[in-house]
Amino acid sequence: MKAQVPVAQHESRLRVIARNALPFVVVAAAWEALAYAGVFPARLFPPVETVAAALVRLTVAGILPHHALDTVLRLSGGFILAAIAGVAVGIAMGRWRLAEDVFLPLVSIGAPIPGLAYAPLFLLWFGLGNLSAVLLVGFVSAFPIIFNTWTGVKAVKEVWVRSAQAMGADNRRLFRHIILPGALPYILTGLRLGLAQAWRILVGVEMLAAVPWGLGWLIFGSREFLNTDVMLAGIIVIAIIGLALEKLVFQRIEDFTIVRWGMMK
């Protein structure tokens, strides 16, 4: 996506905005036409302004922000759990043979199973609600973090470790000054993948776990009352949070990693 920039440089900012807005205008117009054509019941296929009205109404009433906040908190809770556990396990696996022998087979078996498939088991064990949701999101997003951290620690050059040891670095300094910085690009990649994974299943988990608040629950609950406008408003908020994650978190991490790796100054 970076590659687009040079082309756009000699275009004025206004033209870029217009160019990016055009597809949305076209799609909105098509949607509007379809909604007014009366092919589908208006209840199921509301026109754009109804969705916009629902979005504004629910935002002003504070309902949408509350749902969004709960979703983001759940995401952060699960992700922080996964980050701490995943990095710890990954580093242990990279440094100690025993930890590698124990965890690698378990992780390799657990990782390819789609995260949501664990959901019923978690619901059975930890009950409906927040605990299950956060634990499941954490559990699922831990896998890429573990894998990448482990790879990163293994990729630290043996020469660096030995020379640090020869210069009298103890275990703690070895860890802080050699292993952690050396493995950092991989760890960051793992965190990025983990967060993306967490985001992808969180909405589904919220639908299944019957949590009291949360965007997934808002959308799923609206189904009962045929509130398609509320659903679509919820999806718009989900898209905004997802975009924010991508622009504010993922791209920052990526830029940071690229710079660290010395691939770009």
Added chain:
Amino acid sequence: MVRRTVVTLLAAAALYEAAARSGIFPAVLVPTLPKVARTLVNLVQDGTMLWHVSYTLARVMCGFALAIVVGLPLGILMGRIRALENFVMPLASALMPIPSLAWVPVFILWFGLGDIVTALIVFYAAMFPMLLNAWTGVRAVNPIWLRAAGAMGAGEGALFRKVIIPGTLPFIITGLRQAFQRSWIAVIGAEMLAASDWGLGWVIFDAKEFLNADVMMASLIVIGGIGYAFERLVFGSLERITVLRWGMVQAAKS
């Protein structure tokens, strides 16, 4: 390596078995391994598991095939035609961050419970990795190859078949792989939410109602097994017979 893996797995199994038999947890929630194995064998023998698997595979294949049919040509054309790229990219980047499962309730309202919803969710999940990889791949084709082929008198058709497609293939295969992984996650989730009577996702979720943890675990084993088989056997061999053979990429891993 193999021996260590076996030792670890045996130890983990023994630990689990001890926990299951200790009576600390209710036996329904933590079934013993022989019970899970027996359930799995029973489900396979009476044919129900086979039906669940075929329903799930059929849904995944419909959505996945649709994503290839739409995403692949669109991605390739986007790489060649600027106007199309300018039109599709903003839409794609707005839709991409929306997890596919968020659409399940909307699609249920539009299309009713059942196969169409599941297949469409799979399509949505698989579409973007396919599209983006094809697009990136076409743009990554070395321009020198294009010019060289053009200088040697290749027409647009030959250029496409002989240069662009083979040059893009590693990306396309990566796209297929990612798309399938996403599809596999999406189909399980969609089957849980848009339940019909068959499907691996449905069977797991349904088992929760009856506290059949053994059925859940048996299905988890099947789900993991199929996912693993696709990743290793299908896409691995696809890679071997195409890009590795043509020397487009080196066989790097393992």
